[in-house]
Amino acid sequence: MVNESKKIWMDGKFVDWADANVHILTHTLHYGTGAFEGIRCYKTKSGSAVFRLQEHVDRLFDSCRILNVNPPFSPAKIKKAIVDTIKINKLKECYIRPLIYIGYGAMGLYPKDNPIRVAIAVWPWGAYLGEDGIKNGIRVKVSSFSRLHVNVTMTKSKTCGDYVNSTLAKSEAIACGYDEALLLDTNGLVSEGTGQNIFIVRDRVLKTPPLPSVLEGITRKSIIEMAQKKKIRISEGNFTRDEIYIADEAFFTGTAAEVTPIKEVDGRTIGNGKPGPITGKLQDLFFKIVKGEDKAYKSWLTYI
Ligand SMILES: Cc1ncc(COP(=O)(O)O)c(C=O)c1O
Secondary structure, three states: OOOOOOEEEEOOEEEEHHHOOOOOOOHHHHHOOEEEOOEEEEEEOOEEEEEOHHHHHHHHHHHHHHHOOOOOOOHHHHHHHHHHHHHHOOOOOEEEEEEEEEOOOOOOOOOOOOOEEEEEEEEOOOOOOOHHHHHHOEEEEEEEEEOOOOOOOOOOOOEHHHHHHHHHHHHHHHHOOOOEEEEEOOOOOEEEEOOOEEEEEEOOEEEEOOHHHOOOOHHHHHHHHHHHHOOOEEEEOOOOHHHHHOOOEEEEEEOOOEEEEEEEEOOEEOOOOOOOHHHHHHHHHHHHHHOOOOHHHHHHEEEO
16 A cells, blocks of 8 residues: 555646546556656655666656647646655655646547646655665566667656566466566566566676666666776676676666665575675665765765
8 A cells, every 4th residue: 555645746736646637538547558657755854865867767758759749738847847846745855756647538549639638646665675685685587578769669657557577477476486587588588577677786887787688777877887986897788697697696676676786586595695795785885875874875865
């Protein structure tokens, strides 16, 4: 159950949480053509700060461009609305969910004149894969579902409908007793988690799959920049599931998952089964950055 807050921003106005409803014939509810973001706001010593707000708003608008959906508000207006929604709910730390969707109007697959609607909800949300997962790592299953091919839907947008693929994979993994799923692309190469990018470490080289089959994760990009600054060798390249089995370390990244170590994949222990040194170093730095404790990354935070 969502940890409810008080107000949700809908099309330029605040409405009470309980009244944030839509018509049953809302187009996106039927066909999935809509885009959303997941963003986090963290408590820091100098007040609350949103992590990489500009990048998330940019990706939201990129998703809309890919879907050919024209948002009725500017990126600047959405940025301000996000900050205002956090403020009005008086939350120090929260998860932020902006959603741009096609509203009620025509049905059928060509909703030319339907209104484009926007909502922003915020609520407190702790560690997505659990506190124990963040500390000790999670168990992952390679999914029987393939990640969507770039010409089935597109991988650079966070399209609502794409998450059917993710929810199928996630529920399969949980039904099999795992914490999370890892999807392979349609060529059988490692792609990403249901809402996370993956990194492995092998012989002290950090490796992550290249962009065509994965979402351009903002945490992924941040980790790459952080690793480069720390002089950790990094390679963006394809690898197979068995390379994860023999990796020294593996971890997921994402706004919800933050930096979550992976301790087991398909019943094989990764490394010695404990978060490895490079994972630990990057995870520590990530949490310092989001909490405003590393001045070198100040520009990644928007204080509210
Ligand atoms: C499919 C998928 N991959 C990766 C990510 C990680 O992206 P980010 O770090 O921008 O949250 C997400 C979450 O948005 C996602 O849904």
